[in-house]
Structures are given as structure tokens and as C-alpha cells.
Amino acid sequence: MRKRRVVATGLGTVSPFGLGIEAYWNALLRGESAVRPIERFDAGAYRSRLGAEVPRSIYDDEALRKACGGPAEDSAFFMALAADEALRDARVGPTFTDADRAGCVLGTLCASAREMMMIGRAYLETGPAPSAELIDSARPGYQLQFVADRYNLTGPTSLVSTACASSTDALGYAFDLIQLGECDRALAGGGDVLVESIHGGFNSMFALTTEAPRPFDRDRDGFCIGEGAGAVYLESLDSARARGAGIYAEILGYGLSNTAHHLTATSEDGAGEALAIRRALDAAEISPDSIDYINTHGTATRYNDATEIRAVQAVFGSRSSAILANSNKSAIGHCMGAAGALEALSTILVLKNGAVPPTPFTRGNADGMNMDMVRGVARRRDIRHALSQSFGFGGACSCIVLGRWNGLDAKHD
Amino acid sequence: MTDVWITGLGVVGPHGLGIDAVLEAASAGKTAFTKWPESHAPPNASASVGAVGSFPKEKYFSERQLRQIDRVMAMSACAAGLALEDAALDVGAEGDRTATFFATSRAERTSMLRFTQPILEGKPRQLNPANFPWMARNIACGQIAVRFGLRGPSTTLASGSLAALEAVSRAYDFVRLGRVPIAVVGGAEILSKFALHMLRHDYGDDCFHSEPSFFGLRPGRLVPSEGACMLVLESAEHARARKAAPYARIDGWDAGRFGRGAWDEGLYGVWSRIPSKVGGARERIALLSVSSGGSDRAHERAETGALQRWADGVPSAARFCAPRSFAGEGECWTGLLQVALAAAALRARRVPPTWHLAEDAAEAVRARAGGGSLDGASALISGMEKNGRYSVLHLSGGVG
Numbered sequence: 001m002r003k004r005r006v007v008a009t010g011l012g013t014v015s016p017f018g019l020g021i022e023a024y025w026n027a028l029l030r031g032e033s034a035v036r037p038i039e040r041f042d043a044g045a046y047r048s049r050l051g052a053e054v055p056r057s058i059y060d061d062e063a064l065r066k067a068c069g070g071p072a073e074d075s076a077f078f079m080a081l082a083a084d085e086a087l088r089d090a091r092v093g094p095t096f097t098d099a100d101r102a103g104c105v106l107g108t109l110c111a112s113a114r115e116m117m118m119i120g121r122a123y124l125e126t127g128p129a130p131s132a133e134l135i136d137s138a139r140p141g142y143q144l145q146f147v148a149d150r151y152n153l154t155g156p157t158s159l160v161s162t163a164c165a166s167s168t169d170a171l172g173y174a175f176d177l178i179q180l181g182e183c184d185r186a187l188a189g190g191g192d193v194l195v196e197s198i199h200g201g202f203n204s205m206f207a208l209t210t211e212a213p214r215p216f217d218r219d220r221d222g223f224c225i226g227e228g229a230g231a232v233y234l235e236s237l238d239s240a241r242a243r244g245a246g247i248y249a250e251i252l253g254y255g256l257s258n259t260a261h262h263l264t265a266t267s268e269d270g271a272g273e274a275l276a277i278r279r280a281l282d283a284a285e286i287s288p289d290s291i292d293y294i295n296t297h298g299t300a301t302r303y304n305d306a307t308e309i310r311a312v313q314a315v316f317g318s319r320s321s322a323i324l325a326n327s328n329k330s331a332i333g334h335c336m337g338a339a340g341a342l343e344a345l346s347t348i349l350v351l352k353n354g355a356v357p358p359t360p361f362t363r364g365n366a367d368g369m370n371m372d373m374v375r376g377v378a379r380r381r382d383i384r385h386a387l388s389q390s391f392g393f394g395g396a397c398s399c400i401v402l403g404r405w406n407g408l409d410a411k412h413d
Numbered sequence: 414m415t416d417v418w419i420t421g422l423g424v425v426g427p428h429g430l431g432i433d434a435v436l437e438a439a440s441a442g443k444t445a446f447t448k449w450p451e452s453h454a455p456p457n458a459s460a461s462v463g464a465v466g467s468f469p470k471e472k473y474f475s476e477r478q479l480r481q482i483d484r485v486m487a488m489s490a491c492a493a494g495l496a497l498e499d500a501a502l503d504v505g506a507e508g509d510r511t512a513t514f515f516a517t518s519r520a521e522r523t524s525m526l527r528f529t530q531p532i533l534e535g536k537p538r539q540l541n542p543a544n545f546p547w548m549a550r551n552i553a554c555g556q557i558a559v560r561f562g563l564r565g566p567s568t569t570l571a572s573g574s575l576a577a578l579e580a581v582s583r584a585y586d587f588v589r590l591g592r593v594p595i596a597v598v599g600g601a602e603i604l605s606k607f608a609l610h611m612l613r614h615d616y617g618d619d620c621f622h623s624e625p626s627f628f629g630l631r632p633g634r635l636v637p638s639e640g641a642c643m644l645v646l647e648s649a650e651h652a653r654a655r656k657a658a659p660y661a662r663i664d665g666w667d668a669g670r671f672g673r674g675a676w677d678e679g680l681y682g683v684w685s686r687i688p689s690k691v692g693g694a695r696e697r698i699a700l701l702s703v704s705s706g707g708s709d710r711a712h713e714r715a716e717t718g719a720l721q722r723w724a725d726g727v728p729s730a731a732r733f734c735a736p737r738s739f740a741g742e743g744e745c746w747t748g749l750l751q752v753a754l755a756a757a758a759l760r761a762r763r764v765p766p767t768w769h770l771a772e773d774a775a776e777a778v779r780a781r782a783g784g785g786s787l788d789g790a791s792a793l794i795s796g797m798e799k800n801g802r803y804s805v806l807h808l809s810g811g812v813g
Contacts, residue, residue: 045537045538046537097672098672098673098674101669102617109549109550113525113548114523114530116525116526117529117532117533119611120525120526120529120530120533121533121605122527123607123610124530124534129614130611130614132614132617135611135614135615138611139518139519139572139573139615140483140518140550140572141572141573141678144572145573145800148670148800148802149800152672152673153670154669154670154671155669155670155673156579156668156669156804157572157668157669157670157802158570158572158575158576158579159570159571159572159573159576160568160569160570160571161549161550161551161569161570161571162551162554162567162568162569163549163551169568173568173583175582176586180586180590182668196532196537197525197528197532197548198548200529200532200537200540201528201540201545201548202541202545203540204540204541204542204545204800205542255566256566256567256568257514257564257565257566257567258513258554258555258558258563258564258565258566258567259558259564260508260558260559260561260562260563260564262559263546263552263555263556263559263560264546269562272564275509275564279566279592283592378813388685392549393546393551393552393555393568394546394549394550394551394552394554394555394556394558394569394723395555395558395559395567396551396555396567396568396569397556397567
């Protein structure tokens with residue numbers, strides 16, 4: 001079976017740096033961090049009070065929310081903002097015809113968690129019955145339904161929920177749908193929200209930092225939770241060429257695995273994580289030697305980073321030190337189910353612009369650290385192939401390989 | 414590219430364990446519904462639920478392990494174990510090449526309330542970190558992977574009821590493309606006092622009618638249900654090499670979302686097209702399994718209309734079946750049951766009847782919904798949601 005090539009032709013985001021790709025990329029390049037004390041709920045009872053929230057000027061903008069179709073749930077609001085930009089950027093839409101059969105795959109972890117808490121509170125207090133709108137928006141599929149309705153997406157649609165690997169997996173799923181000819185175009189990504197139940201949960205596990213996220217630093221003490229959404233408009237290369245679209249990058253392959261080790265802990269040897277990396281490289285039909293840059297999962301927890309180092313070592317061996325690496329999580333927090341989408345956006349922009357943003361706060365001196373961690377200032381480098389890695393609860397591992405668009409018929413230059 | 418066979422079925426449901434328990438009970442007219450518990454605020458006197466009794470979780474977990482997992486994890490892993498045993502498959506050294514795909518629509522709700530209760534009661538310092546992971550929708554999938562040592566590709570879909578058929582379709586593609594030779598794929602939902610509280614509001618008026626009502630135009634009562642159903646998919650080569658006895662072959666799938674046109678017409682069009690997409694013919698369809706849950710929600714009206722069109726327009730002897738008529742509205746778990754039941758029916762060449770047929774069901778539809786022997790080798794499993802999303806699988810029997 002001939003598989004079709006898939007390219008990214010539109011990008012969009014709302015992040016803790018604000019609205020839009022430009023704000024996101026420029027802040028990343030400058031090495032800024034949006035980590036602050038949480039404002040949206042009272043985090044005073046928790047050991048960590050840090051988070052990376054979408055700015056209040058966006059979150060509280062009722063006119064903007066209304067312009068997005070008035071979603072009843074915040075991750076759907078974020079996703080609509082990101083998707084609007086991605087479709088504008090790709091010069092398609094904003095709504096599709098039935099015949100377009102545009103697909104959509106989103107990923108999320110925390111979507112609707114706040115609504116579930118509202119229903120739970122009323123239930124425990126035997127308060128008033130939840131409204132139909134609240135019940136509707138408490139479904140994890142609400143974000144998908146809202147986006148599919150908004151743009152009239154009539155192709156295959158789905159929602160992935162593999163914890164922190166969700167939206168990397170969603171990108172891979174959408175890639176498959178186009179690659180295998182189920183649809184010609186798809187919106188992929190995901191939105192997630194910073195909610196108290198998730199903050200409280202990670203806080204109770206001592207996974208949250210009290211100072212600053214320092215991925216791959218010897219003195220790292222955890223992450224903080226971020227929020228936002230990332231959207232990538234994907235289409236077949238034939239479709240992009242037929243309409244003269246500008247191409248950011250090519251999706252070359254992805255890999256999934258389960259560590260089958262523990263429900264919350266990463267594997268000790270990194271073997272399960274390495275399987276996902278190897279599968280992504282195999283699917284992309286490139287060797288480990290071809291990877292120039294890794295957007296790491298880089299949560300800055302003691303165990304996760306150590307495992308990720310071992311996984312990278314297992315796949316790339318001594319060549320690891322030649323690979324540039326960074327983590328977006330000290331800049332925008334850990335955006336949970338949306339993290340993979342936001343990190344894929346960053347990776348695509350690295351390929352497009354030939355610059356790797358630095359990782360704030362870290363010295364990159366973790367024990368066994370094997371990658372060339374970009375710190376301080378952005379590093380200019382010609383990046384041909386990049387890998388974005390996501391690992392989550394439940395042993396979920398998802399990695400995606402992206403290639404710089406070379407404008408050629410050959411897949412690899 | 415390889416053929417993909419269904420070689421194992423594992424069911425933990427209101428009827429008990431295994432697909433045979435469902436088939437036998439359904440054929441005998443036993444719905445396995447019980448009264449909605451008085452303590453759980455029943456919507457009316459006739460309200461009922463499809464609840465799972467005891468199941469052999471001790472076979473798969475120690476007492477200590479059972480204290481560390483929730484009901485959906487235990488039920489799902491048990492169903493996975495039953496499916497692997499049914500397939501006579503010891504994954505063993507093939508763990509790295511076995512995928513785990515999972516679907517759920519609402520399984521996390523009970524554990525989410527349990528974990529967040531201290532926050533809701535103003536005591537956030539009492540949060541129990543041991544319960545936190547249970548909020549993740551993929552935790553049952555992870556538990557299956559841990560329990561059986563499955564390190565192949567793994568994912569959880571949570572788009573709604575249709576996630577069930579989406580998970581099977583995606584697993585099918587992974588096996589078909591040679592990414593893995595084996596996939597354990599399934600889904601689960603559970604009931605609890607809080608889950609029923611939410612479902613009562615989620616289903617709204619559809620909880621308040623006196624009886625379920627299938628294939629008619631009037632509203633009927635939804636029966637919330639719980640359970641877990643897992644399938645083993647294998648490449649034909651892998652299954653042949655170990656002399657496995659397949660239930661059916663998955664031939665292909667189609668999915669999408671209906672836009673602004675008439676949904677019944679659209680669904681009939683999908684049912685008509687998919688056989689030719691996979692190299693079959695609609696006249697050879699022996700079974701059409703639909704996702705109707707017993708009321709008149711938008712997708713149920715569309716299915717009823719599409720069944721009517723099929724009965725009137727397709728020269729085939731296809732029988733119609735709505736497994737939710739005897740298993741209840743179990744969203745992803747009953748979505749998976751649709752697939753399992755169709756696979757088993759193709760092998761047995763018999764299908765149980767649809768119960769609670771509406772008084773106003775069209776005669777042509779009613780005539781095909783009474784169960785009985787199957788004339789033909791293929792089945793369509795159709796799922797739809799009230800928002801217009803649909804997913805359809807095409808299976809064939811007589812393989813192996």
C-alpha cells in the first residue's frame with residue numbers, strides 16, 4: 001500500500017505567553033518563562049503554588065469567548081482559539097463543506113475536570129441539579145464536539161486521552177488518517193486547563209516544584225502545571241501542493257508504547273520509553289543518526305528525567321551528545337494533555353527557523369545527562385529531523401518525528 | 414498488508430462472564446436488568462440498570478493489588494484476561510509486539526469524585542495521592558498493559574460512545590499495516606451512585622419513560638449499564654501459525670460526522686458503500702448491528718430510518734440487532750459488545766433477537782429484528798452518537 005506524505009500547513013496556539021504563534025515562539029526564543037503563582041484558584045493550601053496560566057486578559061475576555069462560538073468549557077475555548085489561528089494560517093476554512101471530509105483528532109487529560117468538580121460539589125452538598133449545559137460540557141468529548149461543529153468537520157474525528165502523551169498521540173492518529181487515505185486534511189492537537197484537582201493531585205505526589213521547573217538539572221524538584229492549546233492543520237502533500245499552500249514541516253512518523261511497568265512511575269531502565277522512540281524512527285524510515293534535535297518530555301521530576309536520559313541513551317548511544325535538546329516545560333509549564341501539541345508546534349518552528357529555544361532555569365547537569373541541552377540563549381543550527389517525546393501516566397509513551405520541509409519530492413534531503 | 418482476525422473475546426457484563434452468557438441469556442429473553450437501587454435516587458418506579466455482579470478479579474490480582482486499583486481497572490483487566498484465554502494466547506515473549514487499545518466514555522467519573530472529595534469539602538490537605546492516577550482515563554489501559562506485560566503501542570480514546578469502534582478501527586489498522594501482530598482492544602464503563610446521578614441528568618427525559626423502545630419513533634427508557642469487553646485481534650499469519658480458531662475477519666471501517674443533511678439517509682449511504690469499499694457486497698450482509706439504546710435520541714431516529722431504508726431497498730436477508738436491548742446503554746462497553754457479539758454470531762451463524770421492539774416499529778424492520786439463523790457471511794457494526802458522529806465496521810465470518 002502506498003502511504004501518502006503528510007505536511008503541516010497551519011499552526012495556532014494559545015499559551016501561557018498569550019494568543020498566537022508569534023507570541024509563543026518569540027517568548028520561547030527569548031528564554032522567557034510564564035511560570036507564576038496561580039491566580040485562578042486559591043493554591044494557598046498546597047505545597048506548590050506555581051502554575052503557568054493563560055493570561056487573564058484572554059481568559060476573562062468574554063467578547064473573545066463569544067467570537068469563538070461561546071464554548072461552555074475552557075479547554076474548548078482554548079482549542080477554538082488555536083484552531084482559528086491554524087486555519088487562518090493555512091488559508092482554509094473557517095468552515096468546511098460536507099464534501100471536504102476534514103478530520104480531527106484532539107488530545108486532552110484535564111478537559112472538563114472543572115465541570116466535573118462543579119457537579120461533584122453540588123452532588124455532595126445535595127445542591128441543585130446540574131444544568132443540561134453543565135452536564136454536556138463535563139463530557140471529555142465536549143472539546144471535540146465543539147471544534148467539529150464549529151468548523152463542520154465531517155471526516156473521521158476522535159479524542160485521545162493518554163494522560164500527558166495525549167496530543168502527541170493525537171497528532172500521530174491524524175497523521176495516520178491522512179497517510180492511509182481516510183481523509184485529505186485534518187485538524188490535530190489539543191487543549192487543556194489548569195484545574196485545582198490536577199494541581200492538588202500532582203502536589204500530593206510531590207511532583208510539583210516550589211521554586212522553578214529545572215528540567216535535567218541536578219537540583220530539579222518537579223514541574224508546574226500549564227494550560228493552553230495547540231493546533232496543527234495537516235494535509236496530504238498532494239493537497240498542499242494542489243492549492244499552493246505554504247509548508248512548515250513534514251510529519252515523518254510516530255511511535256507508541258506502554259512501559260507496562262507501573263501506573264505512575266516511569267520505567268527504571270527507560271526500555272519502554274525507548275520502544276516508542278525506536279518505533280517513531282522506524283515509521284519515519286530514518287536512523288537514529290539522522291536526529292538533530294529532541295524536544296524532550298523534560299518534566300523536571302527526579303525520576304522522569306533520569307528515565308528519559310536512559311531511554312535516549314538506549315536509542316542514540318554515544319551520538320546523544322550531538323543532539324540538541326530542550327524542554328518547553330520550564331517556559332510554559334506542563335500543559336498536560338495539550339503538552340504534546342504545544343511541543344510539536346515548537347518543534348515545527350525549530351525546523352522552520354533553524355533555531356532551538358533555550359530551556360529556562362536549568363543548568364542541564366543532571367546525572368548522566370547525555371544530550372546537548374540548549375540553555376541561556378537560543379542556538380542557531382540547521383535542523384533536518386527532530387523528535388518530540390511525550391510520556392504519561394498509565395505507561396503511555398508517544399513520540400513523533402518531524403522533518404524540515406525540503407521542497408523536494410524525496411522524503412529526506 | 415495482512416488480514417486481521419478476531420481470535421478472542423472477553424466479556425464481563427450484567428449477564429456474567431463470556432460472550433456465550435450474553436448470547437444464551439439474550440436468546441432466552443433475559444435482559445439481566447435489575448431495579449435501579451432505591452438508595453441511588455431512581456427516576457421512577459420502573460427504572461432499571463444493567464449492573465455487574467461478582468467477577469473473578471482474584472484470578473488476576475492479589476488482595477494487595479486489588480486494594481490499589483479501582484473497579485474499572487479490575488473489570489477491564491479481567492475482561493482482557495478472559496479474551497486472551499479465549500484466544501488460547503499466552504502473550505509471554507510477544508509482549509513488546511502486543512498493542513493495548515482502550516475506549517471509555519465515562520469510566521473515570523467515580524474515581525474522580527473520590528479523589529477530589531477532600532477539595533470539595535474544603536480539606537485539600539487530605540488528598541490521597543494513591544487515588545490520583547485513577548482519574549486518568551487511560552489508567553485501565555495501563556493496568557492491562559502492566560498485568561499482562563504488553564509493551565506494544567498503547568492508547569485510550571475517550572471521544573464518547575463511538576470511541577469503542579474507533580479503538581477497534583485503529584487497532585485493526587495497526588495490525589493490518591504490520592506494526593504489531595497482536596492487539597488487545599476493548600472498553601469499559603462502570604456504574605456507581607455518582608455515575609447514576611450524572612447519567613440521570615445526562616440522559617434526561619430518556620431515563621423517565623416506562624420501557625425501552627427500539628426501532629420506533631416514540632421515546633423509550635434508557636437503561637444505564639456497566640461492563641467491560643475486550644477483543645484479541647491478530648494478523649492472519651500469526652493466528653494461523655498457532656492454529657488459532659478465529660471468530661471473524663475485520664475487513665475495514667468507515668467513520669465521519671454527518672453535517673447538515675438528513676442523517677438517516679447519510680447513514681444508509683455509509684452502510685451501502687462500505688461493503689464495496691472493503692471488497693464485499695451489501696447483498697451479502699447477514700447482520701446489521703446498531704447502537705440504538707432504546708429511546709428516540711437523534712442517532713436512534715437516524716438508525717431507525719436507515720434500517721427502514723435497508724429493509725425496503727436492499728435485497729438481502731440481513732437481520733437487525735440492537736445489543737443494548739439486552740445489555741443496556743453501556744456506551745463504550747456495549748459498543749465493544751456489538752463487535753464481540755457480531756463476531757460470535759458470524760461464527761455461530763445465529764443472532765439473538767432485539768428485545769423491547771417499539772409498538773410502532775415498521776413491520777419490515779420488526780421482521781428482521783427477531784433473531785435467528787444468519788444467511789450470509791458478513792456483518793456491519795454501526796455506531797452513532799447524537800452529535801452526528803458515526804463509525805462502521807465490516808466483519809466477515811467463515812475465515813480460518
